[in-house]
Amino acid sequence: MIHLETRQLQYFVVLAEELHFSRAAERLCISQPPLSIAIKQLESALDAQLFERNSRGVRLTHAGQHLLLQARDILERTRRAAVDTRAVAHGMAGSLRLGFVGSSMYRGLPEALERMRAQYPDVRVDLHELNSIDQVAALQSGKIDLGLMHTMAPPLGMSAQTIASEPFIACLPASHPLASQAKISIAQLANERLILFSEAVSPDYFRVIRSMCQKAGFDPELRHEVRHWLSVLSLVSTGQGVSLVPACLQRAGMQGLAFKPIARKTPLSVLQAMWSPSPAHPLVPILLGHFQSAVKKQLHA
Numbered sequence: 001m002i003h004l005e006t007r008q009l010q011y012f013v014v015l016a017e018e019l020h021f022s023r024a025a026e027r028l029c030i031s032q033p034p035l036s037i038a039i040k041q042l043e044s045a046l047d048a049q050l051f052e053r054n055s056r057g058v059r060l061t062h063a064g065q066h067l068l069l070q071a072r073d074i075l076e077r078t079r080r081a082a083v084d085t086r087a088v089a090h091g092m093a094g095s096l097r098l099g100f101v102g103s104s105m106y107r108g109l110p111e112a113l114e115r116m117r118a119q120y121p122d123v124r125v126d127l128h129e130l131n132s133i134d135q136v137a138a139l140q141s142g143k144i145d146l147g148l149m150h151t152m153a154p155p156l157g158m159s160a161q162t163i164a165s166e167p168f169i170a171c172l173p174a175s176h177p178l179a180s181q182a183k184i185s186i187a188q189l190a191n192e193r194l195i196l197f198s199e200a201v202s203p204d205y206f207r208v209i210r211s212m213c214q215k216a217g218f219d220p221e222l223r224h225e226v227r228h229w230l231s232v233l234s235l236v237s238t239g240q241g242v243s244l245v246p247a248c249l250q251r252a253g254m255q256g257l258a259f260k261p262i263a264r265k266t267p268l269s270v271l272q273a274m275w276s277p278s279p280a281h282p283l284v285p286i287l288l289g290h291f292q293s294a295v296k297k298q299l300h301a
Contacts (some may be wrong), residue, residue, distance in 0.1 A: 006078055008042040009071040011035055012050065016068045019058045089282060095124040096283040097137040099147040106248040107164045107271055108294030109148065115290040121284060131201040131227055139274060145281045146288075150202045151270035159277045161288065163299035164295045165268040168212070169237050169250070170260040171243045185243070186216035186262060193223040193241035200282045201227050208267050209244050233257060245269075 011028060015035065019026040025032040043050050050064035060068065067262035100109060113125060128144055136155060154160040170189065172179050178188060194213070199206040213220040223241055226232055230252065232243050237256035246269035250259045273291070276286050 001047055004042070004045060006075065006248060008038050008045075009075055010052055011038045013068065013075065014121050015039060015058070015059055015072050016064060016071075019060075021058065047177075051279045069081045074283055088167070094122075094283060094289060095126060096146060096281065097126045097128065097144040097196065098287070099128045099130045099144040099149070100139055101135075101149050101271070102129060102150040103150075103246055103248055103269075104132060104163075104271055108291055110184070111288060111294035111297070119290075120286070125287070127143075132201075133201060134170040137275070139276060140275075142259060145275060146284050147274045148291075149274060150205050151272050152202075152204055152274070154274055154281070157276065157278070158274055160272050160274045162270055162272050163288075163291055164248070166247045167262065168209070168269055169247050169267045171233065171245045171266040172258045172260065173239045173241070173242075174256050174258045176242070176258065181260060183263045185264065186212055186247070186266075187218070189213070189220075189242055189244075190218040192221070193243040194220040195226065195232050195235045195243045196220075196222065197222045197229075197232070198225040198227060205269075208269075212244065213265055224248055228255075239300050246271075 011024070014027055015021065015024040019028065021032050021035060021218050025035045027115075039050065046063075046067070048063040048067075049061050050067060052061055074171075112299050114127060116123060128138070130138060130144075130147075132147075132149035132152055135149045136152065136158075137145065138144040139158060140148050140155065145290065148163065151162075152160075168184075170184050178184050197205045210220060224235055226235065229245060229249055231253055232245060233249060233254045235241060236243050237254055244262075245259075246264075247259075248269075259286070273288055275281065
């Protein structure tokens with residue numbers, strides 16, 4: 001097996017460019033004997049004469065000319081690998097696989113991604129829209145690096161951080177009789193068909209909304225259970241029922257809807273980030289920092 005050292009290749013390239021041992025040694029900041037020894041070791045390892053030496057000077061053989069092209073390429077790829085690895089280690093390059101729920105698109109995620117792209121143009125963020133349960137499974141199997149999900153207790157070994165908290169509001173068809181009120185009470189929805197998340201998809205959201213209705217004195221009639229918030233909005237806009245949704249969904253811009261604040265204080269809708277701290281992914285805190293800044297800006301807009 002042939003073993004080549006990058007040091008030997010570097011010495012070879014400099015000598016091939018200078019075609020003079022003294023000048024090459026000076027350029028390499030070494031004395032001439034170590035240079036001569038390194039070239040002999042390289043020729044021995046390759047079983048090939050790379051230079052012809054005579055009284056008129058030094059010149060490359062055909063084998064040396066061939067190696068010069070290869071050596072330059074190897075040294076450049078080695079340099080590039082070192083630079084890229086350092087950049088990835090410090091979060092300035094590489095890729096991040098991001099899982100997200102649809103509501104995060106209205107909670108500052110697009111702005112965070114734009115800031116990330118402007119600051120780190122060599123970083124690639126791969127987006128995967130998944131519900132909360134599927135994101136946890138993807139994190140545990142290593143299919144994503146960071147998840148943005150509805151509040152859930154993190155499994156053992158996972159880290160979690162709250163990104164945004166906001167109240168639930170009522171979402172009604174624009175033609176609904178309650179749409180003309182400034183505020184409504186949850187009790188006013190007692191006889192309505194309620195559209196909400198499937199319990200299997202987001203058990204915490206399901207329990208929170210159902211508990212809100214039960215505290216208002218009724219058990220909701222669950223006509224439709226869906227997997228995405230935009231599906232909730234679409235069903236409400238076509239008159240299939242009403243819903244209680246995070247306030248951020250007012251920014252969705254869907255026609256045919258009326259959003260009304262709840263008269264009394266409600267539990268908060270929480271968006272959280274979840275990731276595996278071992279091994280630590282250097283891009284996770286960078287994106288989370290941009291995301292939190294975008295959320296704060298949105299709240300003060």
